[in-house]
Amino acid sequence: MSTAQDTAPRTPAAAEPGNRRAATPLGVLLEPVRGRVRASAALQGAAGALGLVPLICLVEIARALLAAGPADTALVWTLVAAALAGSAASLAAGAASTLVGHLADNDMQLSVRRSLARHMGRVPLGLLSGRGSGRVKKALHDDIEDVHSLVAHTLPDLAAVVTVPVVALVYLFAVDWRLALLSVALVAAGVALFARAMSGSARNMALYAEAMNDINASAVEFVDGIQVVKHFGGHRRAHERFTRSSDAFADFFLAWSRSTTPATVGSFLLLSAPMVTVAVVAAGAATTALGWSEPVAVVAFALLAPALCAPMNVIGSRAQQIRAAGAAASRVAALLGTPRLGEGAGAVPRGARVTFEGVRFAYPAQEDGEPGEEVLRGVDLVLEPGTVTALVGPSGAGKTTLATLPARFHDVTGGTVTVGGADVRDIPARELYRSVGFVFQDARLLRESIADNIALGRPGATRAEVEAAARAARISERVEALPRGYDSVVGEDADLSGGEAQRVCIARLLLADTPVLVLDEATAAVDPVSEAAIQDALGELARGRTVLVIAHRLATVTGADRIAVMEGGRITESGTHGELLELGGRYAHLWRAQHSDDRTDKGEAL
Template sequence: MTITAETAAPAAPAPDGGDKPAPGRAALIALLAPIRPRLITAAAFQVVYAVSALVPFVCVAELARVLLSPGAGGAGRVWPIAALAVAGLLVRFLSFGVAGAITHFADADLQLHLRRRMAAHLSRVPLGWFGERNSGHVKKVLQDDVREMHHLVAHAALDLLAAVVTPLAALAYLLYVDWRLTLVVLIPVPLFAAAFAIMMRGYDEQMRRWSEANSRISSAVVEFVQGIAVIKTFGQTRRSYRRFAEAADDFADFFAAWVRPMLRLSGLSMAFISPPAMLLVSAAGGAVFAANGWIAPVDVLPFVLVGVALTAPFLALDMGSMRLRSAAESAGRVAALLDTPPLPEPETPTRPIGHAVGFRDVSFSYDGATPVLRKVSLSLEPGTVTALVGPSGSGKSTLAKLLPRFYDPGEGEILVGGADVRAIGSAELYHHVGFVLQDVQLLRTSVADNIALGRPEAEREEIERMARAAQIHDRITELPRGYDSVIGEDTHLSGGEAQRVAIARALLADAPILVLDEATAFADPESESAIQDALSTLVAGRTLLVIAHRLSTITGADQIAVLDGGRITERGTHDQLLAAGGLYARMWAAHVRDDERDWTRR
């Protein structure tokens, strides 16, 4: 086994600490089920390849035995043996090509099958699942982990099989020639095994330490890159870089201390089974046996030619096992994604009647232990604006996300048009409930397609009309290809521009109930004014639930619900809550002081 950075280092865990994978081997076996018959067929051809690969060498040895043996009786066997050698070569190349073609086509079908299956499954999981994971995690599973299984399916599985079959076939032939000299030729194998066992002592513990060290350096890199702007602003670049450099140095020291002694043992163990060593053992053993009359000199030739094949595949076994382990880890993550519980859909969906919204004794917990909402009840009349305010962590965003079923409540019910949202089919629910959040997600497709996401059949005239209403039409026409410009390729939109595209999308979808996480929280003044104008168009006539971050934007709301500790502690209009002198009044006073301080600074 040759120890390199690749062989010593296992596949790194998902950087976001995502779902723990299911047992990898079992997951891998289950995921390979659709192509198992083709893999078995490819394995049969690979066995033929592994055996036929030895045929030319065996034929050369047998040809030498025939030609060098006394007497002319064997001369007639020369041409059949030569023909067999040629046939062996042809069968080898043919079986290798067929096996490889089968596995590559099977791998392509498997990747397509898995990606389609995951895409279909992701369309059924709760929207909140995506909020708990970054796009990098989903991309890694969909793209990287599926691709990682390619090496196993298309290459490593066949290499592993050949690495087992070829030595066994060689061993069988050599035992047929002379079992005693075969045992001598096998002497380096236990020496290799002993050196390898010593080298691998404490391997699991070192793997654990490697993962910890790798996580520390990854965290240092992320911290350094993400915080570089703030670090430079406060003149702390040298200190921050020193933390990164120290983490890198610690990792290098650990890795070197682990791998350096393994490199010596690795070199020693590989020396025992290297082709020159095997050739030396075969030749020396054969010479001793021939000198003592235990074997005919011509019978030494098979051991010189074929003996090397006994240990040559050991490196392939090592590399193949690495691929197997890596593929198993990837399969575990794919299986974990596919095991994500989908959003329950009703067997007989109910259609809501009207646009009234009601929360009835709603309780919710993310982990099943720590309550985020406690017995919350709230009514939203059609065409009214309800604002949610409260300290950070009070449950505002959680309550708002329960309405479009990002999650389902643990207790209580949420009604839309008199029907529990869990009794309404998802497609029907999203015709009634739309949302515009701060963190806008735009697809890597045209601007027009991004706006028409909720109504793909919409005409271009409708799309442009909604873009004008959202105050983004003029900006779109300035793009290289106008509405056909691809986000991320032809253009990159600012936060405020992306918000206006999202508002145009919501306008086109025309949902009568809207959840709005204040869209101007991170906008510059120019964008904020345009977004406010667009929102005025968007909310007209709709039932609106607003998560308020700036109290000045919701003073005209029909009702304001104040959350604190997961409960609604106050409810009323802006004037009523100020008069009550409670939490809202204190928050308003703090808001006024902040505005006055900002004005003074200007």
């Protein structure tokens, strides 16, 4: 936990227990740079106050020139010098505020991103798949950007927004308290009208969002289904749904606007600089004519009264930015609070035998993080070194969940998973990933060169070793045909198909040379030509290794050493292809459903 005395920027762990220094996630996030943020705000406030010095000096110059008798030349020149000095000091303080605030912001962003990177490197890999990766991207980029705006811009601006009217009001009360009260009354009336206009805004904003969602849903429904709609002659009905949603939104928005427009317009008029200036100048002229005020008071209020209403024009947007930053900080804190996997006791796998003993697993429930319904219910399975074991069964049986456990995508909630005789929870992550490799349907490549993507499997590999792995994965010819060969960058001058990207991933695993492989239907989403090339590459990859493969098309695993049938989180049948057909159970039924000449049982989704 960092303290205000830290000399190096660090992010306090938002999820660490015992953190009492800050009550909110935003406070925790800003704790390491709190002192510099305050300094930036103070400097910006000083810059705003010093920015009034030239105006105040101008009023005092007018006072000196309008005084009876000869003008005090020395005083006038002193005021001119003070005005110039105030302008220079205001610019210097503003520049210093910007520098201090942005340096603090840079340190905050760097420390938060480093903390997130360290933390996410230790969370279960399964949490980063699907929507989890989107959460990480949002936290690392969008949410931190919201906090950046708060640190570098919003808080310093708020300091100036508060300081400038206070200083101006103090001076104006010293000049003429009657006109000062009039100025305050105008601002108070504008604020009251604005508050009235905003009453019920929370409810109306919720209705606004709901109406916009209805429009978006009906538009997407119409566009996505336009071919089917037109084919069956229902375009009028689909179009009417969109029209009704649009009309409902228009009616709601017009009603809301009509109810708030008078108060909003009145508020903006009362808080506008021209209105305040005209009002106080007219009042000043009247009080001067009556002998209640000095002529110079009119000059003072003409120059400084607009500063009283300036904050009202920006305070709403700044408050919204603070709320946005608070929500962003909460999301970052929630991500930093994601439970991490244990570091492991230092066990080292001895061999490539993988065992599942009484394995039970339930994904955490989204609401409270407690385990939800069990996906695996006591699985026992042994993968012998040098053999291929296939998992088959209907969708939702738990095949993918079971296959990810040797790579420790999740920790089991019951039983044990061992690799080379060591519990995977006791194996350090670096050592575990030297032993277990995986290829899934969704091939993931970095925006790096082809060579760098392959070398992720073994960072110290030579170019010759990288090219040898590419040849073994049946992707070398395609890579060599690229503009820069192995130096071509994915997404720039290397646009690879799904099957080609899959073979690059296989080359990566060949280079890593892990003794245990997990394959999740790597050919499910590719064309027949690519499938043949990938099957050849997988044959090379699986040679001499312990392989666990998830199969949806049973014909691809008929040669497996063992086929395990999963249903409802349990293994219900196990044996070779021939043995399971003779058994006449679930596997035989699935085989007949996939290979019958006269029917296709679409109800058996694998």
